Amino acid sequence: MKKISLLLLLFLIGNYCFSQKMITRTGKITFEASMPSFEEIKATNNSASCILDESTGDFVALVLIKSFKFKAPLMEEHFNENYMESNTFPKATFKGKIQNFDAKKLSATKSTYDLQGDLTIHGVTKKINTKINLVLNSGKITATSNFDIHPQDYNIEIPNLVKDKIAKNVNTIINFILEPQ
Numbered sequence: 001m002k003k004i005s006l007l008l009l010l011f012l013i014g015n016y017c018f019s020q021k022m023i024t025r026t027g028k029i030t031f032e033a034s035m036p037s038f039e040e041i042k043a044t045n046n047s048a049s050c051i052l053d054e055s056t057g058d059f060v061a062l063v064l065i066k067s068f069k070f071k072a073p074l075m076e077e078h079f080n081e082n083y084m085e086s087n088t089f090p091k092a093t094f095k096g097k098i099q100n101f102d103a104k105k106l107s108a109t110k111s112t113y114d115l116q117g118d119l120t121i122h123g124v125t126k127k128i129n130t131k132i133n134l135v136l137n138s139g140k141i142t143a144t145s146n147f148d149i150h151p152q153d154y155n156i157e158i159p160n161l162v163k164d165k166i167a168k169n170v171n172t173i174i175n176f177i178l179e180p181q
Contacts (some may be wrong), residue, residue: 022178057101106136
C-alpha cells in the first residue's frame with residue numbers, strides 16, 4: 001500500500017511540475033460602445049492578467065476595472081463611478097477552458113478554438129462561448145478574441161439620458177502574449 005501511495009504522490013508531483021503554464025500580466029483588453037454620430041466610447045486596459053495551462057486548456061483572466069483608460073477623463077470617471085461601480089466591483093474575471101486544445105499542435109499559423117467559460121462583471125456571472133485565436137511564436141503564445149458583451153446582462157444600468165448614445169452590444173477585444181511561467 002505504501003508503494004502505491006508513493007507512486008501516486010510522485011505521479012501527481014511530476015504532473016504538476018511538468019504542466020506548462022503560460023502567463024501574462026500585461027494583456028490588452030479594449031472595448032468600444034460607440035454609436036454613429038456620437039462621441040467615441042472606447043477604453044483600453046494594458047494590465048490584464050491571464051494564465052493558460054497548456055496541459056488542460058484551462059484559461060483564466062482577471063482585469064481591474066479602474067485600469068481602463070479613456071480619451072476623456074470625465075468619461076473614465078463616469079464609467080467607474082456610475083456604470084461599473086468599480087469601488088464595489090473592482091475586477092472582472094473569466095474562468096474557462098479552450099475546447100479540444102492541444103499545445104503540441106500550435107504553430108506560427110493561427111489556430112482557432114472554441115473558448116467556453118464563466119465571465120463575471122459587475123458581480124454577475126454569465127456563461128459565454130466565443131472563438132479564440134492562438135499563435136505560437138518564439139516560445140510565446142499570442143491569444144486573441146473578439147466578442148460582444150451586453151451591459152444589461154450584467155446589471156449595468158445605463159441612464160435614459162445617454163441610453164441612445166451607448167451601444168447595446170459592447171465590442172470587446174482581447175490580446176494576450178503569454179510566456180512560460
